[in-house]
Amino acid sequence: MTKLKLTYFDFPGGRVEPARLALAIGGIEFEDYRFPFSEFADVRATTPLGQVPTLHVNDQQITQCNAINRYVAKLTDLYPKDDFQALVCDEVMDAVEDIMNKIVATFGMQGDELKSAREALVEGPLSKYLKWCASRLETQGGEFFADNRLTFVDLKLMVWVSSLNSGKLDHIPADLVARVAPSLNAHSQLVANTPAIVKYYA
Amino acid sequence: MTKLKLTYFDFPGGRVEPARLALAIGGIEFEDYRFPFSEFADVRATTPLGQVPTLHVNDQQITQCNAINRYVAKLTDLYPKDDFQALVCDEVMDAVEDIMNKIVATFGMQGDELKSAREALVEGPLSKYLKWCASRLETQGGEFFADNRLTFVDLKLMVWVSSLNSGKLDHIPADLVARVAPSLNAHSQLVANTPAIVKYYA
Numbered sequence: 001m002t003k004l005k006l007t008y009f010d011f012p013g014g015r016v017e018p019a020r021l022a023l024a025i026g027g028i029e030f031e032d033y034r035f036p037f038s039e040f041a042d043v044r045a046t047t048p049l050g051q052v053p054t055l056h057v058n059d060q061q062i063t064q065c066n067a068i069n070r071y072v073a074k075l076t077d078l079y080p081k082d083d084f085q086a087l088v089c090d091e092v093m094d095a096v097e098d099i100m101n102k103i104v105a106t107f108g109m110q111g112d113e114l115k116s117a118r119e120a121l122v123e124g125p126l127s128k129y130l131k132w133c134a135s136r137l138e139t140q141g142g143e144f145f146a147d148n149r150l151t152f153v154d155l156k157l158m159v160w161v162s163s164l165n166s167g168k169l170d171h172i173p174a175d176l177v178a179r180v181a182p183s184l185n186a187h188s189q190l191v192a193n194t195p196a197i198v199k200y201y202a
Numbered sequence: 203m204t205k206l207k208l209t210y211f212d213f214p215g216g217r218v219e220p221a222r223l224a225l226a227i228g229g230i231e232f233e234d235y236r237f238p239f240s241e242f243a244d245v246r247a248t249t250p251l252g253q254v255p256t257l258h259v260n261d262q263q264i265t266q267c268n269a270i271n272r273y274v275a276k277l278t279d280l281y282p283k284d285d286f287q288a289l290v291c292d293e294v295m296d297a298v299e300d301i302m303n304k305i306v307a308t309f310g311m312q313g314d315e316l317k318s319a320r321e322a323l324v325e326g327p328l329s330k331y332l333k334w335c336a337s338r339l340e341t342q343g344g345e346f347f348a349d350n351r352l353t354f355v356d357l358k359l360m361v362w363v364s365s366l367n368s369g370k371l372d373h374i375p376a377d378l379v380a381r382v383a384p385s386l387n388a389h390s391q392l393v394a395n396t397p398a399i400v401k402y403y404a
Contacts, residue, residue, distance in 0.1 A: 048334055049297060057286060060341070064300070067292035074285050083276050084259060090269035095251065098266070132250055139262070 228278025
């Protein structure tokens with residue numbers, strides 16, 4: 001049997017949470033290796049490109065978040081088999097990664113620099129990406145992003161929307177999603193009500 | 203029949219070149235819409251997230267380069283069916299996108315700012331990613347990146363390595379690949395000798 005080990009920071013959420021959820025939904029055993037932020041320098045030295053998450057598949061350590069996600073999605077039957085539905089799933093997953101990278105680029109900033117960078121994000125790309133995600137959801141039927149059923153991209157959206165709604169990101173208003181892309185909140189609620197996800201967080 | 207239209211800048215190379223090559227190899231008809239840099243402002247206003255390439259699949263305009271690439275790879279039988287081989291293919295494709303984004307972030311810089319940014323890239327991430335790609339190639343058998351045959355990731359690597367070797371990127375030495383990851387040059391040569399690719403460039 002394939003041995004899987006996910007390596008990521010020890011907090012509920014972030015880039016690896018959708019993969020944790022998918023593996024829980026699929027009932028697939030894996031080692032959920034979590035380390036504190038204080039150990040990041042040591043851990044990153046053991047990774048292929050200085051980044052987390054990584055996934056060990058047996059003895060091979062794999063990098064790149066959405067590559068890992070797609071593999072996990074296939075293992076857990078959360079990836080569309082239809083080529084066009086897989087394309088939309090990939091497109092939205094990559095777009096979320098893209099905008100998350102723009103947010104991550106503001107980590108480490110402080111004071112006025114952080115404030116103006118975050119406000120520019122909110123007014124510009126962040127609102128743009130949120131609205132685009134909402135329009136993609138609508139084009140795909142309004143309930144799920146791909147394949148007319150829960151797939152990996154829905155998990156990724158839910159985790160991202162939840163972080164935006166948390167109010168923990170300074171200068172990103174906790175009601176931004178509600179204001180510019182309210183259908184994403186309804187979508188997140190639908191996904192969060194999936195029995196396996198309710199059970200995971202219980 | 204599905205109608206495909208790729209939209210990208212009018213030059214040989216860049217982010218969309220691997221998809222053009224794949225479609226040529228697969229003998230799949232598509233509209234190769236190329237526009238001059240001077241029209242980018244107008245074109246980007248018609249794209250979902252202000253970025254190119256986009257792919258129209260019939261009437262739907264799709265964004266995100268590697269999502270488009272993966273779809274094209276499936277249409278042209280250049281994507282591994284085995285889950286682990288597909289994971290490695292995705293991992294290297296995303297890593298190349300990652301480092302290309304770091305290079306693109308220096309476009310628009312000038313003079314000393316450009317010089318120091320590019321030199322830092324060469325000394326740091328660029329050499330690191332090149333060496334990592336070479337090690338991945340070796341782990342996978344040394345000839346192709348995935349599936350023991352030509353797949354999409356090989357096209358992506360060849361186009362990227364060719365741009366690094368071109369000497370057209372100021373302060374990125376044209377012999378960098380030869381110095382830090384020579385096996386990638388041998389790999390590129392192998393891929394470039396594929397009859398369908400020779401024919402495409404003839």
